[in-house]
Amino acid sequence: MTEKIHIFDTTLRDGEQSPGASMNLDEKLQIAEVLDSMRVDIIEAGFPIASNGDFEAVKEVSKSVKNSTIAGLARASLKDIDRAWEAVQYAKSPRIHTFIATSPLHMKYKLKKTEEEVLEAIQKTVTHARNLCDNIEWSCEDGGRSELSFLYRCIELAIECGAKTINIPDTVGYTLPEEFGKIFKNVKENVPNIDKAILSTHTHNDLGLATANNVAAIKEGARQVECTINGMGERAGNSSLEEIVMTLKVKKDLMPFHTDIKTESIMKASRLVSSITGFPVQPNKAIVGANAFAHEAGIHQDGMLKHAGTYEIMTPESIGLNKSSLVLGKHSGKHAFSEKLKELGYEPGDNALMELFGRFKDLADKKKEIFEEDLIALAEDRSASYDEHIKFVSLEVNAGSVERPEASLKIEMADKIKSIKMNGNGPIDATFNAIKKLSSTDFKLKLYQVNAITAGTDAQGEVTVRLEDKDLSSQAKGSDPDIIVASAKAYINALNRLIFKKSKSIKENSSNLEIRGV
Ligand code: KIV
Ligand code: ZN
Secondary structure (H helix, E strand, O other): OOEEOEEEEOOOOOHHHOOOOOOOHHHHHHHHHHHHHOOOOEEEEEOHHHOHHHHHHHHHHHHHOOOOEEEEEEEOOHHHHHHHHHHHOOOOOEEEEEEEEOOHHHHHHHHOOOHHHHHHHHHHHHHHHHHHOOOEEEEEEOHHHOOHHHHHHHHHHHHHOOOOEEEEEEOOOOOOHHHHHHHHHHHHHHOOOHHHOEEEEEEEOOOOOHHHHHHHHHHOOOOEEEEEHHHOOOOOOEOEHHHHHHHHHHOOOOOOEEOOOOHHHHHHHHHHHHHHHOOOOOOOOOOOOOOOOOOOOHHHHHHHHHOHHHOOOOOHHHHOOOOOOEEEOOOOOHHHHHHHHHHOOOOOOHHHHHHHHHHHHHHHHHOOOEEHHHHHHHHHHHHOOOOOOEEEEEEEEEOOOOOOOEEEEEEEEOOEEEEEEEEOOOHHHHHHHHHHHHHOOOOEEEEEEEEEOOOOOOOOEEEEEEEEEOOEEEEEEEEEOOHHHHHHHHHHHHHHHHHHHHHHHHHHHHHHHHHOOO
16 A cells, blocks of 8 residues: 555635635535545635634535645744634644745845744644644744754654644745755754654645645655645745646556545536636646646647547546437427436536526526536536626627617515616626626626637637625626626626625624624
8 A cells, every 4th residue: 555645625725815716604614525426635714813804705605614624824823823722623633734934035125034933833832732632733834935944843742742744835936846846854853853744745836836746745754735726826826736636546657545535526626616606617628727638739639539548647447537429309308407416516406406407497498509518617616606796688789890889677675676778888798887887886807708618609608707795705606608698697707796795894894893803
Protein backbone atom coordinates (compact mmCIF):
# COMPACT_ATOMS: atom_id res chain seq x y z
CA MET A 1 0.00 0.00 0.00
CA THR A 2 1.33 3.44 -0.94
CA GLU A 3 1.46 6.37 1.49
CA LYS A 4 -1.68 8.49 1.73
CA ILE A 5 -1.81 12.18 0.83
CA HIS A 6 -4.50 13.95 2.86
CA ILE A 7 -6.67 16.30 0.81
CA PHE A 8 -7.56 19.57 2.56
CA ASP A 9 -10.11 21.51 0.53
CA THR A 10 -10.35 25.26 1.16
CA THR A 11 -12.90 26.20 -1.53
CA LEU A 12 -15.22 27.52 1.19
CA ARG A 13 -12.48 29.68 2.77
CA ASP A 14 -9.56 30.62 0.45
CA GLY A 15 -11.79 29.92 -2.59
CA GLU A 16 -14.47 32.23 -1.26
CA GLN A 17 -11.84 34.97 -1.00
CA SER A 18 -11.89 35.26 -4.83
CA PRO A 19 -13.38 38.69 -5.56
CA GLY A 20 -17.09 38.23 -6.31
CA ALA A 21 -17.27 34.59 -5.22
CA SER A 22 -18.99 34.78 -1.85
CA MET A 23 -21.62 32.12 -1.20
CA ASN A 24 -24.65 31.94 1.06
CA LEU A 25 -25.21 29.36 3.78
CA ASP A 26 -27.29 27.03 1.68
CA GLU A 27 -24.71 27.07 -1.12
CA LYS A 28 -21.87 26.35 1.31
CA LEU A 29 -23.82 23.40 2.69
CA GLN A 30 -24.36 22.03 -0.83
CA ILE A 31 -20.64 22.29 -1.63
CA ALA A 32 -19.64 20.76 1.72
CA GLU A 33 -21.95 17.81 1.08
CA VAL A 34 -20.35 17.12 -2.30
CA LEU A 35 -16.82 17.46 -0.84
CA ASP A 36 -17.73 15.08 1.97
CA SER A 37 -19.22 12.55 -0.41
CA MET A 38 -16.13 12.68 -2.65
CA ARG A 39 -14.10 11.82 0.49
CA VAL A 40 -12.16 15.02 1.02
CA ASP A 41 -10.25 14.47 4.29
CA ILE A 42 -10.49 18.01 5.65
CA ILE A 43 -12.92 20.77 4.63
CA GLU A 44 -11.90 24.28 5.64
CA ALA A 45 -15.39 25.71 6.01
CA GLY A 46 -14.54 29.38 6.63
CA PHE A 47 -13.03 32.06 8.83
CA PRO A 48 -15.51 32.29 11.72
CA ILE A 49 -14.35 35.64 13.15
CA ALA A 50 -14.64 37.33 9.73
CA SER A 51 -18.42 37.85 9.96
CA ASN A 52 -21.55 36.41 11.51
CA GLY A 53 -22.37 34.84 8.13
CA ASP A 54 -19.00 33.06 8.08
CA PHE A 55 -19.47 31.90 11.66
CA GLU A 56 -22.96 30.46 10.96
CA ALA A 57 -21.72 28.73 7.82
CA VAL A 58 -18.83 27.01 9.63
CA LYS A 59 -21.16 26.00 12.45
CA GLU A 60 -23.83 24.56 10.12
CA VAL A 61 -21.27 22.78 7.92
CA SER A 62 -19.80 21.30 11.13
CA LYS A 63 -23.21 20.00 12.13
CA SER A 64 -24.12 18.59 8.75
CA VAL A 65 -20.96 16.94 7.41
CA LYS A 66 -20.78 13.23 8.15
CA ASN A 67 -17.17 12.15 7.55
CA SER A 68 -14.68 14.90 6.74
CA THR A 69 -12.80 16.82 9.42
CA ILE A 70 -14.02 20.43 9.57
CA ALA A 71 -11.47 23.21 9.99
CA GLY A 72 -12.12 26.83 10.95
CA LEU A 73 -9.45 29.47 10.31
CA ALA A 74 -8.17 31.82 13.03
CA ARG A 75 -5.44 34.46 13.15
CA ALA A 76 -2.95 34.40 16.02
CA SER A 77 -5.45 35.93 18.43
CA LEU A 78 -7.25 34.33 21.36
CA LYS A 79 -10.56 35.87 20.25
CA ASP A 80 -10.20 34.44 16.73
CA ILE A 81 -9.37 31.02 18.14
CA ASP A 82 -12.32 31.03 20.57
CA ARG A 83 -14.67 31.99 17.76
CA ALA A 84 -13.28 29.27 15.48
CA TRP A 85 -13.74 26.67 18.22
CA GLU A 86 -17.29 27.90 18.93
CA ALA A 87 -18.10 27.15 15.29
CA VAL A 88 -16.24 23.87 14.67
CA GLN A 89 -16.96 22.21 18.03
CA TYR A 90 -20.12 20.63 16.53
CA ALA A 91 -18.16 18.64 13.95
CA LYS A 92 -17.57 14.90 14.40
CA SER A 93 -13.92 15.73 13.83
CA PRO A 94 -13.14 19.42 14.47
CA ARG A 95 -9.88 21.25 13.71
CA ILE A 96 -8.68 24.77 14.51
CA HIS A 97 -6.34 26.18 11.87
CA THR A 98 -4.37 29.11 13.19
CA PHE A 99 -1.70 31.13 11.40
CA ILE A 100 0.76 34.00 11.70
CA ALA A 101 3.11 35.51 9.13
CA THR A 102 6.79 34.59 9.45
CA SER A 103 8.46 36.40 6.52
CA PRO A 104 10.60 39.48 7.25
CA LEU A 105 8.36 41.60 4.99
CA HIS A 106 5.09 40.58 6.65
CA MET A 107 6.48 40.75 10.19
CA LYS A 108 7.94 44.24 9.68
CA TYR A 109 5.19 45.95 7.69
CA LYS A 110 1.97 44.03 8.38
CA LEU A 111 2.37 42.70 11.91
CA LYS A 112 4.93 45.25 13.14
CA LYS A 113 6.37 42.47 15.30
CA THR A 114 9.91 41.25 15.91
CA GLU A 115 10.86 37.59 15.56
CA GLU A 116 10.71 37.17 19.35
CA GLU A 117 7.20 38.68 19.45
CA VAL A 118 6.03 36.31 16.71
CA LEU A 119 7.45 33.35 18.65
CA GLU A 120 5.64 34.57 21.77
CA ALA A 121 2.37 34.80 19.81
CA ILE A 122 2.82 31.23 18.48
CA GLN A 123 3.43 29.94 21.99
CA LYS A 124 0.35 31.69 23.41
CA THR A 125 -2.09 30.99 20.59
CA VAL A 126 -1.21 27.40 19.71
CA THR A 127 -1.27 26.46 23.41
CA HIS A 128 -4.66 28.14 23.80
CA ALA A 129 -6.03 26.38 20.71
CA ARG A 130 -4.68 23.03 21.91
CA ASN A 131 -6.49 23.46 25.21
CA LEU A 132 -9.76 23.72 23.29
CA CYS A 133 -9.30 21.12 20.56
CA ASP A 134 -6.91 18.24 20.05
CA ASN A 135 -6.58 18.74 16.30
CA ILE A 136 -4.57 21.89 15.63
CA GLU A 137 -3.06 23.04 12.36
CA TRP A 138 -0.56 25.86 12.40
CA SER A 139 0.49 27.83 9.29
CA CYS A 140 3.43 30.16 8.73
CA GLU A 141 1.87 32.71 6.37
CA ASP A 142 4.24 33.73 3.56
CA GLY A 143 6.31 30.67 4.44
CA GLY A 144 7.73 30.66 0.89
CA ARG A 145 9.53 33.94 1.62
CA SER A 146 10.48 33.25 5.25
CA GLU A 147 14.04 32.76 6.50
CA LEU A 148 14.68 29.08 7.04
CA SER A 149 16.45 29.36 10.41
CA PHE A 150 13.50 31.35 11.82
CA LEU A 151 10.98 28.97 10.23
CA TYR A 152 12.62 26.01 12.00
CA ARG A 153 12.25 27.74 15.39
CA CYS A 154 8.59 28.62 14.71
CA ILE A 155 7.69 25.12 13.55
CA GLU A 156 9.46 23.41 16.45
CA LEU A 157 7.64 25.67 18.90
CA ALA A 158 4.22 25.17 17.26
CA ILE A 159 4.68 21.38 17.48
CA GLU A 160 5.86 21.65 21.08
CA CYS A 161 2.66 23.59 21.87
CA GLY A 162 0.48 20.88 20.34
CA ALA A 163 0.11 21.51 16.58
CA LYS A 164 -0.39 18.22 14.75
CA THR A 165 -0.27 19.65 11.24
CA ILE A 166 2.30 22.18 10.05
CA ASN A 167 1.26 23.99 6.91
CA ILE A 168 3.79 25.91 4.83
CA PRO A 169 2.05 28.28 2.42
CA ASP A 170 3.50 29.98 -0.61
CA THR A 171 1.02 32.76 0.11
CA VAL A 172 1.96 35.00 -2.80
CA GLY A 173 2.70 32.28 -5.39
CA TYR A 174 6.34 33.36 -5.63
CA THR A 175 8.46 30.25 -5.39
CA LEU A 176 9.67 27.85 -8.06
CA PRO A 177 8.93 24.13 -7.58
CA GLU A 178 12.56 23.29 -6.81
CA GLU A 179 12.81 26.17 -4.35
CA PHE A 180 9.55 25.27 -2.60
CA GLY A 181 10.44 21.57 -2.41
CA LYS A 182 13.76 22.48 -0.76
CA ILE A 183 11.94 24.28 2.06
CA PHE A 184 10.17 21.01 2.92
CA LYS A 185 13.38 19.01 2.65
CA ASN A 186 15.18 21.45 4.95
CA VAL A 187 12.32 21.55 7.44
CA LYS A 188 12.30 17.75 7.61
CA GLU A 189 16.06 17.69 8.17
CA ASN A 190 16.34 20.56 10.66
CA VAL A 191 13.26 20.61 12.89
CA PRO A 192 13.99 18.06 15.66
CA ASN A 193 10.35 17.19 16.50
CA ILE A 194 9.01 17.24 12.90
CA ASP A 195 8.10 13.52 13.10
CA LYS A 196 5.32 14.49 15.57
CA ALA A 197 3.40 16.44 12.91
CA ILE A 198 2.11 16.05 9.36
CA LEU A 199 3.65 18.51 6.92
CA SER A 200 1.18 20.33 4.67
CA THR A 201 1.56 22.37 1.50
CA HIS A 202 -0.59 25.36 0.46
CA THR A 203 0.17 27.12 -2.82
CA HIS A 204 -1.10 30.05 -4.88
CA ASN A 205 -1.08 30.34 -8.64
CA ASP A 206 0.34 33.83 -9.30
CA LEU A 207 2.98 32.41 -11.65
CA GLY A 208 0.88 29.44 -12.75
CA LEU A 209 3.03 27.14 -10.58
CA ALA A 210 0.61 26.25 -7.78
CA THR A 211 0.12 22.59 -8.64
CA ALA A 212 3.78 22.10 -9.64
CA ASN A 213 4.77 23.55 -6.25
CA ASN A 214 2.40 21.19 -4.42
CA VAL A 215 3.88 18.25 -6.34
CA ALA A 216 7.40 19.35 -5.36
CA ALA A 217 6.36 19.66 -1.70
CA ILE A 218 4.86 16.15 -1.72
CA LYS A 219 8.08 14.75 -3.18
CA GLU A 220 9.95 16.32 -0.25
CA GLY A 221 7.70 15.13 2.55
CA ALA A 222 4.33 16.96 2.56
CA ARG A 223 1.51 14.53 3.32
CA GLN A 224 -1.36 17.02 3.32
CA VAL A 225 -2.21 19.19 0.30
CA GLU A 226 -4.37 22.29 0.48
CA CYS A 227 -6.35 23.04 -2.65
CA THR A 228 -9.66 24.27 -4.05
CA ILE A 229 -12.16 23.07 -6.64
CA ASN A 230 -11.46 24.70 -10.03
CA GLY A 231 -8.46 26.45 -8.43
CA MET A 232 -10.69 29.14 -6.93
CA GLY A 233 -8.93 31.55 -4.60
CA GLU A 234 -7.34 34.93 -3.92
CA ARG A 235 -5.89 36.67 -7.00
CA ALA A 236 -4.84 33.94 -9.50
CA GLY A 237 -6.26 31.29 -7.19
CA ASN A 238 -4.99 28.23 -5.33
CA SER A 239 -3.72 24.89 -6.55
CA SER A 240 -6.74 23.00 -7.84
CA LEU A 241 -7.98 19.81 -6.19
CA GLU A 242 -8.66 18.11 -9.50
CA GLU A 243 -5.13 18.78 -10.79
CA ILE A 244 -3.32 17.50 -7.74
CA VAL A 245 -5.57 14.46 -7.24
CA MET A 246 -5.38 13.40 -10.90
CA THR A 247 -1.62 14.03 -11.01
CA LEU A 248 -1.19 11.63 -8.10
CA LYS A 249 -3.46 9.11 -9.80
CA VAL A 250 -1.86 9.31 -13.25
CA LYS A 251 1.79 9.57 -12.13
CA LYS A 252 1.82 6.65 -9.69
CA ASP A 253 4.99 5.34 -11.36
CA LEU A 254 7.02 8.33 -10.20
CA MET A 255 4.98 9.28 -7.13
CA PRO A 256 4.05 6.28 -5.00
CA PHE A 257 1.16 7.92 -3.16
CA HIS A 258 -2.62 7.72 -3.12
CA THR A 259 -5.56 9.85 -2.02
CA ASP A 260 -8.98 8.65 -0.90
CA ILE A 261 -10.78 10.97 -3.34
CA LYS A 262 -13.57 9.45 -5.42
CA THR A 263 -12.31 10.97 -8.64
CA GLU A 264 -15.57 10.20 -10.48
CA SER A 265 -17.15 13.06 -8.47
CA ILE A 266 -14.69 15.67 -9.75
CA MET A 267 -16.88 16.98 -12.61
CA LYS A 268 -19.91 17.20 -10.35
CA ALA A 269 -17.97 19.26 -7.77
CA SER A 270 -16.48 21.46 -10.49
CA ARG A 271 -19.87 22.20 -12.06
CA LEU A 272 -21.47 22.87 -8.70
CA VAL A 273 -18.78 25.34 -7.61
CA SER A 274 -18.87 27.06 -10.99
CA SER A 275 -22.64 27.38 -10.97
CA ILE A 276 -22.83 28.60 -7.37
CA THR A 277 -20.07 31.19 -7.67
CA GLY A 278 -20.84 32.14 -11.27
CA PHE A 279 -17.15 31.65 -12.11
CA PRO A 280 -16.94 29.88 -15.47
CA VAL A 281 -14.25 27.25 -15.95
CA GLN A 282 -11.88 28.24 -18.77
CA PRO A 283 -12.31 25.81 -21.73
CA ASN A 284 -8.66 24.74 -21.65
CA LYS A 285 -8.51 24.29 -17.85
CA ALA A 286 -6.67 21.08 -16.96
CA ILE A 287 -8.96 18.17 -16.05
CA VAL A 288 -12.31 20.00 -15.90
CA GLY A 289 -12.23 22.42 -18.87
CA ALA A 290 -14.71 21.78 -21.69
CA ASN A 291 -11.81 21.02 -24.05
CA ALA A 292 -9.80 18.87 -21.63
CA PHE A 293 -10.93 15.70 -23.42
CA ALA A 294 -11.76 17.17 -26.86
CA HIS A 295 -9.66 16.14 -29.84
CA GLU A 296 -9.80 18.55 -32.74
CA ALA A 297 -6.81 17.81 -34.97
CA GLY A 298 -7.40 15.08 -37.56
CA ILE A 299 -4.20 13.26 -36.65
CA HIS A 300 -5.29 13.13 -32.99
CA GLN A 301 -8.76 11.92 -33.89
CA ASP A 302 -7.26 9.19 -36.02
CA GLY A 303 -5.00 8.10 -33.15
CA MET A 304 -7.90 8.16 -30.70
CA LEU A 305 -9.97 5.90 -32.93
CA LYS A 306 -7.12 3.39 -33.06
CA HIS A 307 -6.26 3.52 -29.34
CA ALA A 308 -7.52 6.10 -26.80
CA GLY A 309 -4.17 5.94 -24.98
CA THR A 310 -2.47 7.64 -27.94
CA TYR A 311 -3.72 11.07 -26.83
CA GLU A 312 -5.50 10.50 -23.52
CA ILE A 313 -3.51 10.06 -20.30
CA MET A 314 -6.67 9.48 -18.26
CA THR A 315 -10.22 8.57 -19.20
CA PRO A 316 -13.05 11.11 -19.12
CA GLU A 317 -15.01 8.57 -17.06
CA SER A 318 -12.36 8.68 -14.32
CA ILE A 319 -13.42 12.25 -13.50
CA GLY A 320 -17.13 11.53 -13.96
CA LEU A 321 -17.45 12.86 -17.47
CA ASN A 322 -19.68 11.00 -19.89
CA LYS A 323 -19.21 11.49 -23.59
CA SER A 324 -21.53 14.22 -24.91
CA SER A 325 -24.58 12.30 -25.95
CA LEU A 326 -28.03 13.00 -27.19
CA VAL A 327 -30.10 12.26 -24.12
CA LEU A 328 -33.70 13.35 -24.31
CA GLY A 329 -36.16 14.70 -26.79
CA LYS A 330 -39.44 16.53 -26.89
CA HIS A 331 -41.41 13.34 -26.18
CA SER A 332 -39.43 12.28 -23.11
CA GLY A 333 -41.50 11.97 -19.95
CA LYS A 334 -40.99 13.40 -16.46
CA HIS A 335 -39.64 10.14 -15.11
CA ALA A 336 -36.89 9.87 -17.76
CA PHE A 337 -36.11 13.55 -17.23
CA SER A 338 -35.75 13.20 -13.46
CA GLU A 339 -33.67 10.00 -13.79
CA LYS A 340 -31.29 11.74 -16.20
CA LEU A 341 -30.96 14.72 -13.84
CA LYS A 342 -30.17 12.33 -10.98
CA GLU A 343 -27.48 10.66 -13.08
CA LEU A 344 -25.95 14.11 -13.66
CA GLY A 345 -25.94 14.83 -9.93
CA TYR A 346 -29.08 16.97 -9.57
CA GLU A 347 -31.97 15.92 -7.36
CA PRO A 348 -34.43 18.82 -7.21
CA GLY A 349 -37.45 18.67 -4.90
CA ASP A 350 -40.94 18.04 -6.37
CA ASN A 351 -41.80 21.69 -7.08
CA ALA A 352 -38.40 22.49 -8.54
CA LEU A 353 -38.58 19.34 -10.67
CA MET A 354 -41.98 20.37 -12.09
CA GLU A 355 -40.62 23.82 -12.91
CA LEU A 356 -37.51 22.38 -14.53
CA PHE A 357 -39.55 19.88 -16.50
CA GLY A 358 -41.71 22.72 -17.87
CA ARG A 359 -38.57 24.58 -18.92
CA PHE A 360 -37.15 21.42 -20.48
CA LYS A 361 -40.31 21.07 -22.61
CA ASP A 362 -40.01 24.72 -23.71
CA LEU A 363 -36.39 24.11 -24.63
CA ALA A 364 -37.22 20.91 -26.52
CA ASP A 365 -39.74 22.91 -28.57
CA LYS A 366 -37.02 25.34 -29.60
CA LYS A 367 -34.12 22.95 -29.93
CA LYS A 368 -34.34 19.58 -31.71
CA GLU A 369 -31.60 17.80 -29.81
CA ILE A 370 -31.14 18.04 -26.07
CA PHE A 371 -27.68 17.10 -24.77
CA GLU A 372 -26.43 16.47 -21.25
CA GLU A 373 -24.84 19.92 -21.30
CA ASP A 374 -28.28 21.46 -21.97
CA LEU A 375 -29.76 19.69 -18.96
CA ILE A 376 -26.87 20.80 -16.75
CA ALA A 377 -27.34 24.40 -17.88
CA LEU A 378 -31.05 24.14 -17.18
CA ALA A 379 -30.52 22.69 -13.69
CA GLU A 380 -27.79 25.19 -12.87
CA ASP A 381 -29.77 28.12 -14.15
CA ARG A 382 -32.37 27.24 -11.57
CA SER A 383 -29.92 26.66 -8.73
CA ALA A 384 -28.37 30.03 -9.60
CA SER A 385 -31.63 31.84 -8.89
CA TYR A 386 -30.58 33.71 -5.81
CA ASP A 387 -33.46 34.54 -3.53
CA GLU A 388 -35.15 35.82 -6.70
CA HIS A 389 -35.89 39.35 -5.60
CA ILE A 390 -36.34 40.04 -9.32
CA LYS A 391 -37.71 37.40 -11.69
CA PHE A 392 -37.38 37.39 -15.45
CA VAL A 393 -40.78 37.16 -17.17
CA SER A 394 -40.33 37.97 -20.88
CA LEU A 395 -38.26 39.91 -23.39
CA GLU A 396 -38.79 41.10 -26.93
CA VAL A 397 -36.04 42.87 -28.81
CA ASN A 398 -35.97 44.75 -32.10
CA ALA A 399 -32.47 45.02 -33.45
CA GLY A 400 -30.57 45.20 -36.73
CA SER A 401 -28.72 47.75 -38.83
CA VAL A 402 -31.66 50.09 -39.55
CA GLU A 403 -33.51 51.11 -36.37
CA ARG A 404 -32.01 51.90 -32.97
CA PRO A 405 -32.31 48.64 -30.96
CA GLU A 406 -35.22 48.52 -28.52
CA ALA A 407 -35.94 46.03 -25.71
CA SER A 408 -39.42 45.44 -24.23
CA LEU A 409 -38.86 43.76 -20.89
CA LYS A 410 -41.20 42.31 -18.27
CA ILE A 411 -39.98 41.34 -14.82
CA GLU A 412 -41.64 40.41 -11.54
CA MET A 413 -40.65 42.30 -8.40
CA ALA A 414 -42.38 41.96 -5.03
CA ASP A 415 -45.20 39.95 -6.67
CA LYS A 416 -45.90 42.73 -9.20
CA ILE A 417 -45.28 42.58 -12.93
CA LYS A 418 -43.40 45.60 -14.23
CA SER A 419 -42.67 46.36 -17.88
CA ILE A 420 -40.71 48.90 -19.86
CA LYS A 421 -39.30 49.69 -23.33
CA MET A 422 -35.74 50.97 -23.55
CA ASN A 423 -33.26 51.76 -26.33
CA GLY A 424 -29.55 51.08 -26.39
CA ASN A 425 -26.48 50.94 -28.60
CA GLY A 426 -27.17 47.27 -29.29
CA PRO A 427 -29.77 44.71 -28.21
CA ILE A 428 -27.80 43.75 -25.07
CA ASP A 429 -27.28 47.38 -24.08
CA ALA A 430 -31.03 48.06 -24.56
CA THR A 431 -31.90 44.98 -22.45
CA PHE A 432 -29.52 45.89 -19.62
CA ASN A 433 -30.80 49.49 -19.68
CA ALA A 434 -34.34 48.15 -19.27
CA ILE A 435 -33.34 45.96 -16.28
CA LYS A 436 -31.51 48.86 -14.64
CA LYS A 437 -34.44 51.22 -15.12
CA LEU A 438 -37.06 48.76 -13.79
CA SER A 439 -34.96 47.74 -10.79
CA SER A 440 -33.74 51.32 -10.11
CA THR A 441 -30.14 50.07 -9.96
CA ASP A 442 -27.02 51.12 -11.81
CA PHE A 443 -24.17 48.79 -10.81
CA LYS A 444 -20.92 48.60 -12.76
CA LEU A 445 -20.84 45.82 -15.36
CA LYS A 446 -17.36 44.30 -14.88
CA LEU A 447 -17.67 41.19 -17.05
CA TYR A 448 -19.91 40.08 -19.89
CA GLN A 449 -19.08 36.77 -21.55
CA VAL A 450 -20.98 34.51 -23.97
CA ASN A 451 -20.31 30.80 -24.60
CA ALA A 452 -22.18 28.23 -26.66
CA ILE A 453 -23.11 25.23 -24.51
CA THR A 454 -23.13 22.70 -27.37
CA ALA A 455 -22.40 22.81 -31.09
CA GLY A 456 -24.84 24.05 -33.75
CA THR A 457 -26.66 27.32 -34.40
CA ASP A 458 -29.58 26.19 -32.26
CA ALA A 459 -27.25 25.65 -29.27
CA GLN A 460 -28.06 27.32 -25.98
CA GLY A 461 -25.99 30.38 -25.18
CA GLU A 462 -24.51 30.62 -21.70
CA VAL A 463 -23.82 34.15 -20.54
CA THR A 464 -21.76 35.19 -17.51
CA VAL A 465 -22.23 38.63 -15.96
CA ARG A 466 -20.28 40.22 -13.12
CA LEU A 467 -21.63 43.33 -11.39
CA GLU A 468 -19.82 45.50 -8.89
CA ASP A 469 -20.84 48.06 -6.32
CA LYS A 470 -18.01 49.64 -4.31
CA ASP A 471 -16.32 46.73 -2.47
CA LEU A 472 -18.99 44.13 -3.27
CA SER A 473 -19.33 42.18 -6.47
CA SER A 474 -21.33 39.25 -7.75
CA GLN A 475 -21.13 36.97 -10.72
CA ALA A 476 -23.83 34.75 -12.25
CA LYS A 477 -24.74 32.79 -15.35
CA GLY A 478 -27.89 32.54 -17.46
CA SER A 479 -28.69 30.23 -20.35
CA ASP A 480 -31.20 30.16 -23.20
CA PRO A 481 -31.21 29.34 -26.91
CA ASP A 482 -31.60 33.11 -27.44
CA ILE A 483 -28.40 34.80 -26.24
CA ILE A 484 -30.16 38.09 -25.53
CA VAL A 485 -32.61 36.29 -23.22
CA ALA A 486 -29.63 34.41 -21.68
CA SER A 487 -27.96 37.80 -21.14
CA ALA A 488 -31.05 39.20 -19.40
CA LYS A 489 -31.25 36.12 -17.14
CA ALA A 490 -27.55 36.30 -16.27
CA TYR A 491 -27.82 40.03 -15.48
CA ILE A 492 -30.89 39.44 -13.28
CA ASN A 493 -29.20 36.51 -11.48
CA ALA A 494 -26.12 38.66 -10.77
CA LEU A 495 -28.35 41.53 -9.67
CA ASN A 496 -30.26 39.29 -7.22
CA ARG A 497 -26.95 38.09 -5.77
CA LEU A 498 -25.62 41.61 -5.37
CA ILE A 499 -28.82 42.88 -3.77
CA PHE A 500 -28.72 39.91 -1.36
CA LYS A 501 -25.06 40.55 -0.54
CA LYS A 502 -25.66 44.24 0.03
CA SER A 503 -28.50 43.56 2.46
CA LYS A 504 -26.42 40.87 4.21
CA SER A 505 -23.46 43.19 4.57
CA ILE A 506 -25.68 45.96 6.01
CA LYS A 507 -27.18 43.47 8.54
CA GLU A 508 -23.75 42.12 9.42
CA ASN A 509 -22.26 45.56 9.91
CA SER A 510 -25.05 46.49 12.30
CA SER A 511 -24.84 43.21 14.25
CA ASN A 512 -21.04 43.48 14.43
CA LEU A 513 -21.57 46.90 16.00
CA GLU A 514 -23.93 45.24 18.48
CA ILE A 515 -21.29 42.61 19.32
CA ARG A 516 -18.78 45.32 20.08
CA GLY A 517 -21.41 47.00 22.27
CA VAL A 518 -21.53 50.14 20.11
O1 KIV B 1 -2.16 31.66 1.59
C1 KIV B 1 -2.08 31.62 2.84
O2 KIV B 1 -1.05 31.92 3.45
C2 KIV B 1 -3.27 31.21 3.57
C3 KIV B 1 -3.07 30.91 5.02
C4 KIV B 1 -4.14 31.53 5.85
C5 KIV B 1 -2.99 29.43 5.21
O3 KIV B 1 -4.32 31.06 2.99
ZN1 ZN C 1 -4.00 30.87 0.79
